[in-house]
Amino acid sequence: MNSTAKGDRPHIAVFGRRNVGKSSLINKLTNQNLALVSSQPGTTTDPVYKAMELLPIGPVMMIDTAGIDDQGELGEMRIKKAKEIMRKTDLALLVISAVQGAGEFEAELIREFEERDIPFITVLNKIELLDSESKEQAAVSAEFNQFFEKYKLEFIKASAEAEINIDLIREKTAEKMPEDHSRDTIMGDLIDAGEVAVLVTPIDSAAPKGRLILPQVQTIRDILDHNATALVTKKAEVSSEISKLKKKPKIVVTDSQAFETVSKEAAVC
Numbered sequence: 701m702n703s704t705a706k707g708d709r710p711h712i713a714v715f716g717r718r719n720v721g722k723s724s725l726i727n728k729l730t731n732q733n734l735a736l737v738s739s740q741p742g743t744t745t746d747p748v749y750k751a752m753e754l755l756p757i758g759p760v761m762m763i764d765t766a767g768i769d770d771q772g773e774l775g776e777m778r779i780k781k782a783k784e785i786m787r788k789t790d791l792a793l794l795v796i797s798a799v800q801g802a803g804e805f806e807a808e809l810i811r812e813f814e815e816r817d818i819p820f821i822t823v824l825n826k827i828e829l830l831d832s833e834s835k836e837q838a839a840v841s842a843e844f845n846q847f848f849e850k851y852k853l854e855f856i857k858a859s860a861e862a863e864i865n866i867d868l869i870r871e872k873t874a875e876k877m878p879e880d881h882s883r884d885t886i887m888g889d890l891i892d893a894g895e896v897a898v899l900v901t902p903i904d905s906a907a908p909k910g911r912l913i914l915p916q917v918q919t920i921r922d923i924l925d926h927n928a929t930a931l932v933t934k935k936a937e938v939s940s941e942i943s944k945l946k947k948k949p950k951i952v953v954t955d956s957q958a959f960e961t962v963s964k965e966a967a968v969c
């Protein structure tokens with residue numbers, strides 16, 4: 701079992717061959733440009749641990765691993781490295797490049813995840829490079845399908861570069877996180893019963909049609925679970941909504957891009 705003590709934060713590790721976009725994906729998932737990205741295979745040389753905020757889970761430890769594959773490392777070495785990190789991993793993201801393919805290396809990682817009871821999510825990155833019209837790429841897709849069928853895997857077609865399905869990866873990450881960590885509170889240590897939290901929610905072209913995303917819904921649920929009240933609004937309405945409240949909100953939650961504007965708006969109320 702995967703029972704090594706890992707501290708309070710759930711550890712999410714990203715595995716995959718070199719150059720598949722592991723570091724790029726971490727940057728997009730956390731909205732930060734902390735991980736080094738380059739077109740040179742082997743950019744990340746040692747595992748990089750970064751304490752980060754990943755909603756809806758909250759504080760997590762993201763582990764960016766060195767890409768290891770047939771050309772990069774020799775034999776046993778590559779899987780030994782991965783295994784060391786797996787001892788600390790609560791949930792894994794297996795990143796495969798849609799243009800590069802999946803094979804024995806990925807199969808070996810999957811066997812290890814299963815042996816260690818590590819839940820994992822498979823991300824087919826660089827999906828925007830696949831042109832389904834072209835014959836060559838149709839062949840690549842068939843090869844992929846065989847691989848995924850063999851291991852009965854579901855995969856998320858994504859692109860770190862074109863920002864495709866990044867929210868979906870976040871949602872699945874929260875869904876798949878083992879129970880002992882998924883019970884961690886999002887807002888519980890920030891708000892008390894009877895207080896109000898204002899959630900400034902971007903409704904733009906990137907927002908899915910007709911619904912809120914899981915992290916937003918979970919945050920609302922968490923506030924209610926703590927017998928507090930959630931006021932959900934958009935950036936444009938935030939100051940007028942706060943001014944209508946008889947009591948100042950305990951906290952205003954916004955995304956990193958809107959932080960500066962919202963903090964000014966909220967301060968004048």
Ligand SMILES: Nc1nc2c(ncn2[C@@H]2O[C@H](COP(=O)(O)OP(=O)(O)OP(=O)(O)O)[C@@H](O)[C@H]2O)c(=O)[nH]1
Pocket residue numbers: 716717718719720721722723724725736737738739740741742743744745765766767768825826827828829858859860861862
């Ligand atoms: N077209 C495209 N390029 C991408 C995507 N994601 C990453 N890249 C590019 O792929 C290259 C490798 O990205 P990294 O994030 O450094 O990949 P990595 O898996 O961390 O690589 P190593 O650290 O070398 O193992 C960079 O040039 C990225 O800009 C994507 O979704 N689409």
Ligand SMILES: [Mg+2]
Pocket residue numbers: 722723724736737743744764765767
């Ligand atoms: Mg890297």
